[in-house]
Amino acid sequence: MRAVVQRVKRARVEVKGSVVGTIGPGLLIFLGVGQDDTQKDSLYLADKIAYLRIFPDPAGAMNLSLMDTGGAALVVSQFTLSGDCRKGRRPSFAHAARPEKAKALYEHFIRLLKEKDIHVETGRFQEMMDVSLINDGPVTLLLDSARAF
Numbered sequence: 001m002r003a004v005v006q007r008v009k010r011a012r013v014e015v016k017g018s019v020v021g022t023i024g025p026g027l028l029i030f031l032g033v034g035q036d037d038t039q040k041d042s043l044y045l046a047d048k049i050a051y052l053r054i055f056p057d058p059a060g061a062m063n064l065s066l067m068d069t070g071g072a073a074l075v076v077s078q079f080t081l082s083g084d085c086r087k088g089r090r091p092s093f094a095h096a097a098r099p100e101k102a103k104a105l106y107e108h109f110i111r112l113l114k115e116k117d118i119h120v121e122t123g124r125f126q127e128m129m130d131v132s133l134i135n136d137g138p139v140t141l142l143l144d145s146a147r148a149f
Contacts, residue, residue: 001041001105002081004030007054007139011074013123014130021121026071028133031109032081033102034095041145042105046112049073054139062139066118073113076123076131077106099126 005027012022029049033041055064055071066073079102083091097105103125113120123129142149 001034001037001045001109001145002032003045003049003143004078004081005049005052005054005141005143006133007136008074009134009136011131011133013074013076013121014132015124015127020124020129021074021076023072023074023119023121025069025136026119027066027073028131029073029075030078030081031075031106032078033097033105034082035097035101036095037097037101037105037145039105039108042109042112044145045143046109046116048143050113050116050118052141054141067116072119072121074121074123075106075110075113076129077102077125 008026008028010024011028012019014020027049050067051065053065054062055069057063079093079096082096083093084095085091106125110120110122
């Protein structure tokens with residue numbers, strides 16, 4: 001499972017011109033599910049992201065987590081994170097999870113964050129979405145449950 005995590009001042013996602021999710025300060029999380037991913041991968045990333053110390057403390061050092069700040073999370077499914085661009089010019093999505101499995105693990109990830117009392121907003125699974133954000137920093141991190149990077 002892969003995630004692109006962006007610290008944001010605000011973010012929102014629209015589907016067909018209607019806002020379906022919006023947050024103030026917190027994290028925008030693009031989440032991609034691979035065919036070999038399990039609930040253990042969801043658990044690893046949810047814990048890692050909730051406690052990732054990427055928010056500034058009073059001295060300006062990145063020492064605070066989403067849990068410390070009480071920020072929100074906007075979670076957007078993004079199957080293209082499973083794209084493999086090593087060969088040719090067209091990404092291969094052969095390692096992406098089938099939609100049924102991906103949706104179940106995406107929803108599991110969201111439940112895990114909510115169980116930590118994090119306010120979570122979402123996009124819509126398998127929909128074309130317009131995502132807008134004000135990146136804070138900018139701070140953008142790549143996470144992989146297989147620890148590939």
